[in-house]
Every structure is written in structure tokens, then in C-alpha cells.
Amino acid sequence: MNVMSRPPVMAPPPVPVSAPRSRRKSELLRSLPLYLSVAPFFVLFAIFGLFPLAFSLYLSFQKWDGIGPMRFVGWNQFAYLLTDSYFWQAIVNTLEIWLLATFPMICISVVLAFLLSSPLVKARGLYQIAFFLPHITSIVAIALVFGSLFSNQFGLLNALLTALGLGRVAWLSQPWGMKCAIAAMILWRTIGYHALIFLAGIQSIPSTLYEAARIDGAGSRQIFLSITLPLLRPVMLFTVITSTISGMQVFTEPQVLLGNDGGPGREGMTIVLYLYQQAFGSYHFGYGAAIGWGLFVLIALFSLLNWLLFQRS
Template sequence: MAFTRKRKYRSEATKDKISAYLYISPFFIIFAVIGLYPAIFSLYLAFQNWNGLGEMTFVGLQNFSVVLHDSTFWKALYNTIIMGIMGTAPQLIFGIILAFILNQAYLKFKNAFRAMIFLPYITSMVAVALVFGVFFSNNDTALANYILNLFGMDSVAWKTSEWGSKIAISIMVFWRWIGYNTIIYLAGLQSIPKDLYEAARIDGATIFQQLRYITIPLLKPFIVLTVFFSTVGALQLFTEPTVFLGGSAFSRTEAMTVVMYLYRDAFSLQSFGTGSATAVILLGIIVVASAINTYLTSGIRKKNKGIKS
């Protein structure tokens, strides 16, 4: 009798495990089909010469050599890094300031301001493209050029000039992502004990001193997190320059990014081998950036352990 009960108990436990795996299996199945398989197939294509229809031909490292000897690739990498810095660094700085302001007790309509700041992140890219396309038009009557003319500066061909396109796209990236980083910083600020700010105010610390000596040091883990996500996002920049430049996005190199270069090779030039090789190279760059952020995170943890001890 006892043996029968024990066997029944094990059977129920096994059923629970099976049902648990069945509940989570859809995610892993979808990930394997949509994420894992394309990644493995892309790695395989990096060593093949294939136009998408004919037979594949193994070429070894030839695709990597073609990409690394292509001046357009290095131009795209340069554009990606420059626009990444121009669009990422300001949003991280202003994100901390905005989060600090939104966390103040005396601020009224907090929820409304938080929703307004986060709104660009969930705005349709079609609407964003239309707004920024009008604002940064090449015409003298465009709002951006009108503002420049008010200060005595010449109009800029935002969609065709070297730095004009980079500045316009960087502003678009800044406008779209600053709310996302602000919300993360705001969550970090709410985890900081309010007693520290009260003690600082009693000691006569100004708002800037509170921001420098309390907020930023205690927000370091959140800063590392946002820098990591922003770095990876900047290296994968594609949507903003594509929708802003429109039809000329893949025919000009002033604002072409690495992902746009990859897309052009694969789907415009029908060279899936070099496109996949570019993806593998980009993955290596992202891994290096991730390793640097991991090192920074471990350094912060060591400092925190040293303080606690």
C-alpha cells in the first residue's frame, strides 16, 4: 500500500514537471524557429557564396576578406560609432537629470510628466519619420533651417550633407530613447533611501551636490545597464536612418550604418554571404562591448564590497 502511494506521488510530481515544461515550451519553440535557427544559418552562410536562389558554394573566409577590405563597410562603422556617441551620450546625461527632477517630492503632475517623457518611445516610427522629415527638410522653409537662419547661419541640407544627416538622425535617436533611460533611472532613484537626501539638505548640500555625491554614485549599476543597452542599440542602428532618409538610405554613405550595409548586401545586392559575414563581425563588436560593460559592472561590485567591509 505504501509502495502504491509513493509510486502515485512520484507520478503526480512527474506530471507537474511535464505540465510546467509544456507551459514554457511555446517560448522556446518560437525562439528556436525565429531566433536560434536564423542565427545558426547566418553563421553558416558567412562561409558560403549564395544569392538566395541558386546553389551555395563554400568560399571559406573570402566573405570576411571582402567586407573588411571594403571602404564602405569602414565608412558605415564610422557612421555607426559617431551617431551612436552623438545620440547616446546626451540621452544618458539628460536622462539622469530628468529622472532626478521627476523624483522630487514637490513636483506636481508627476504621472503626467512621466507619461509625456516616455511617449516618444512608444510612438510609431512612421509618425516620427513624418515629423522629423518635415523638421529637417532640405528646404530653406524647414523649421530647423528657419531656426538657423534666425541666428544668421546658413541652411543645411539635412538629408544629403555629411554632418547634417548625422546630427538629424542623432537627434531622432535622442528624442526616441531618452524616455526609456529616464524611466530606468527613475526606478533606480526610488530605490535610494530618502534619509540620505534629508541628511544632505540638513548639512546644507545644494541640489547639484546631492546629484553629484548621492544620486550618481548610487545609480552606477543602473548607469552601467543603460550604457550597455545603449551601446548595443547604437551598434544595431537601422530604423531611424532608414525611415529618415527614405529611398536614398541605401544608395548614399553619409549616414549608412553597419546594419544598413548588411541589409544592402543581402537584400539589394543579393549577396547573402557577405551580408552574413558582416553580421558575424558586428556580433564580435557587440561581444567586445558587452565584455567591457561586464568588466565595469564587476568593478563596481568590488568597490561596493570594499565599502561594506
């Protein structure tokens, strides 16, 4: 057959370029209701979360009283922050209050959760509600109640000490008295909440481990120390980190109990209270923003330190 007589080979028809674009457009139209349903969260987060965060970082490099024009000062406010004795005193006060509140809180919460997980406990739901109520109670109301408890002259604690033949204690005038009063408020508000978190962690532990331990003759104390505590390490890490973050941001308790100056000698002055005093008391908004970012660095360092310690243990 002659080669020239063969029928020509037909090339495949070209694919329209607009087909992928139309497909993407149709997929976008189908997904549009889903994007619109989650859009309010991201819009509100951008307005009330990202914008204040970015503006505070910008403001930390400015000197501004809230009314007049801003003046760029660079790193001067951060340099002054490192030499500010009041700031370092606020850090020490915050750490002392955190230590007084966190470690007793963790110990008591774990014990309460272990006792609440016992099958002998009846009306467990009622106990859970009672434990959670202090956490959702107004902090201002709690501070007012504890102010009447720790009052120097007419406090209920001093009335009890007097009835027992002991001397009065100036709770709201002595350095450790003020810190103990603030730590007591934090304890009362957070013990029940963390006890419920530990209870959830205990309930996630397989019951076969407890049954095997009881068959081997282990008592409640051995079960608690050898099974419950080691398996609660992830929950305890979460609790320590969250309590560190919240403990570094203590504000309402000392502000209502002791005032904006942190009490006599500034012994109750925390970092956030010092930030509030500088920004909204002295109208040093730029320096207040610098204090906020210094607090952010401290929280990040302590959270990392807690994580490393728990990983090593």
C-alpha cells in the same frame, strides 16, 4: 544451546526495481502541465530565434543569391569583410551617431529623472506617460516627422534659421548634418525611456541618505553629485550597455530619412543598413550574414569595454 537449533535469520525483502521508475514517472506526470505551459515560448524561440541564428552562421560560410544553389566559400567572406572599405565606413558612421546620441541622452536623462524625483513635482504619473510615449511611437513616423524638420529646402529648422537672418543648412546633404539629424531622432525617442529607468534607480536610493545630507547643509547640487550619481552607477552601466547594443543596430532612422544608400557619400550608412543593402539590395545573403556576425563581435567588444570602464571607475 545447540548452534544448529537457532532459527535462521530472514533477509529483508528485495525492493522492487520498478519503484523508482514508477516514482519518476508519477513526478513527470505531475509536472507535465507546467512543462506544457512554458513549452510555447521555447518552441517559438527555437523556431524564430535559435534556427535563424544557426542558419545565419551556416550562411556566412556560403555564397548564395537566395535562389540558386549555395556554394561553400569558407572564411573568404570574413576575410573580405576586414578589407571592405564600405564596411569600415559604416562602422565609423555608426560610432559617430552613437556618440552624438548616447552621451547627451545620458546627461539629459539623469537630470530629468532627478528633477522628476523631487517632491515638489505634481502629477508625476502624467510626466512619466509623456516621457514614455516617444519610445513606443513608430520609428517610421518619427523619421518622417524629422525629415520635414531637417529638409534642405522646406524644413522647419531652415525656415527658423531664415527668419533669424541666418543661412540655410543642408542637413540631409552634409556629413555632420545627416549624422546630427539621425542622432536627434534617437535622442527624442530614447531620452524619456532612460529617464524613467534612472528615476527607478533614484527611487531605490534610501531616503535617509538625502535627509542626512540636508541636515548637514548640503544643497541640491551637492546631493546630486555626491549621492545620486555614485549610487546610480549600476543603472548607468545598464543604460550604457543597452544603448550601445541599440545604437549599433540603428537602421530605420537612416533608411527612411536618407534611403538605402545612406545619403550622399554614404555618410549616413550604418552597419545594419549596409547589411540590409548587401543582403536584400544586392542579394549577397552570405556576405550579409557575415556582416551580421561582424556586428555581433563589435557589440560584444563594446559592451565588455563599457563594463570594464565602469568597473574601474
